[in-house]
Every structure is written in structure tokens, then in C-alpha cells.
Amino acid sequence: MTGVVCNICNIQFAELDIPIKCDSCTLSAHSKCTGLSATEVKCLSLKNRSLKYFCDSCDQDLKELPELKLLIKKLLVEVENLKNMNFNSDSGYTSSVHFSNEFIFNEINERNRCANNLLFYNIEECDSNRLDDRISFDLVQINNVIKTILVETSIIPKKVIHIGRSQAGKPRPIKVIFDSKSDVFDIIKNKRKLSQCNSSLSSINISTDRTLYQRETMKKLREELNQRTSKGEMDLTIKFVNGVPNIVKKSEVISTHSQPQQSQNFLK
Numbered sequence: 616m617t618g619v620v621c622n623i624c625n626i627q628f629a630e631l632d633i634p635i636k637c638d639s640c641t642l643s644a645h646s647k648c649t650g651l652s653a654t655e656v657k658c659l660s661l662k663n664r665s666l667k668y669f670c671d672s673c674d675q676d677l678k679e680l681p682e683l684k685l686l687i688k689k690l691l692v693e694v695e696n697l698k699n700m701n702f703n704s705d706s707g708y709t710s711s712v713h714f715s716n717e718f719i720f721n722e723i724n725e726r727n728r729c730a731n732n733l734l735f736y737n738i739e740e741c742d743s744n745r746l747d748d749r750i751s752f753d754l755v756q757i758n759n760v761i762k763t764i765l766v767e768t769s770i771i772p773k774k775v776i777h778i779g780r781s782q783a784g785k786p787r788p789i790k791v792i793f794d795s796k797s798d799v800f801d802i803i804k805n806k807r808k809l810s811q812c813n814s815s816l817s818s819i820n821i822s823t824d825r826t827l828y829q830r831e832t833m834k835k836l837r838e839e840l841n842q843r844t845s846k847g848e849m850d851l852t853i854k855f856v857n858g859v860p861n862i863v864k865k866s867e868v869i870s871t872h873s874q875p876q877q878s879q880n881f882l883k
Contacts, residue, residue: 622670623648635659639673690722692859725826730796731773732824733803735760739815740777740786750775757791763816764808770798790824799823836860 620627622642628634634643646656658666741752753775761770774792793799806821836853840862843851850865
């Protein structure tokens, strides 16, 4: 095993070491680095073994596979809905749109990139010329919002980024990047508590970070909603059903309000 290093500790294998190979990426690791018991290591050495070993990276990928499949399914539903939308010629949109596999894969990657992000609106902006001061100010503001809606929380923003150009008297939206999707989920789930505040926090709004395709889809849905409303259709609204936006009757929303709701797709 001369020259081969452990995938976990990056130390070369000794001559008598028997490496444990990941059954997915085939990278090798010391048995002690894998955390496997002596019995498990012995089972992995059997010729007709049924036990499999996956390194931490591959194991995480396997855990995310069901979520990825669900995302693909939802994306395909959105694409099909978009194809079936009927816009008039004034909207400048045609429903005969073709989506390639490349588009779908790119969209999935973009949604995964956005999954840990949130957008915060109407938060006071620091006017300091020093970047460090502005970042510190933003982090204090964001942490204050989070602790207001989640009293007992360990959620800490990873990074803050202002979007757009500065305008006097109009604070820019702040993109906040978190460590995990669960942080995003917890904040979105409790964001309505801000409206119950008596302080300036009540004017703050929080939304998920959407891809360009998702923003365009919502824009076209709003255009369709306005067109249908102007033609006399009443009681319409846009509702996310299983993570996919659709135009529905408000009465349908009310009738399902008391029923247990499925988790929304917070990648939307």
C-alpha cells in the first residue's frame, strides 16, 4: 500500500494495513478511521458479504437522494404547468416551451444553491464607509430578528450580502446564507411572529431565495392572475400546492386551511 493515503486522516497506509474501501467512490480508509467495529470490519472482508461501507461524503449523498428525487419530480410538475399556461398574445409569452435535460439539471443545482439562503427586507442599512462595520451591523440586525421569532435557537447566519444598488431612504434586501436547510425551514415557519411585534420589526419581511426560473414563473402567474381578474374572474389567489405555485380559488384555500398541510418546498 506504499504511497496510498487514507481518505479520512491523509496518512499513508503501513505495509500490513488492510484498507477499507468505500463501496461507492472506492476511496480507502484505515479501519480505525471509519469508526467500524471489529465485527463489522471482519464482515466487510468476507467474499460474499452483504454489508456495505460508505464514507461520510457518499453516505451524505445517499441521504440526500430521496430529497433530490422529490425536487426533480416537483420541477417536472412546474415545467408541465408552465407549458400548459394559456397567456394571451399581449403577455409576449408562448406556451410552446421546450426544456432540455441540461436546463433541468442546472435548475436543480441552482435550487440546491439557494436552499440555505433567505432574503430579509426592510432592515435598516448601515451608512458606514467601512465594510467590516456594515457587515457587523447587518449581522446584529439579522440575529435580532431571528432571536425575536425563535427565542431558544442556536441559528447563526453564515454570511450576509446586500442585493442591488443603494438608494437614499430605501434599504436594500439582504441575502442571508445559513449552514443548513433546517435553519431556513425554522425561520420561515416562524416568520409570521414578526407581524405581531410592536416594534419596527413588524415591517420586516422574509422570503426564500428563488432561482431565475422560479421568479419568472411567479411573474407569469401574477400576470395571468391580473388578466383573469380584469376579465371578471373573482376570488382567485396564488397558492403553493406541494411546493408548486398554482392559481386557485380562495375558497379552496379556506376549505383546506383546517386540514394538516404538507411541508412546503422551501426551495421555491
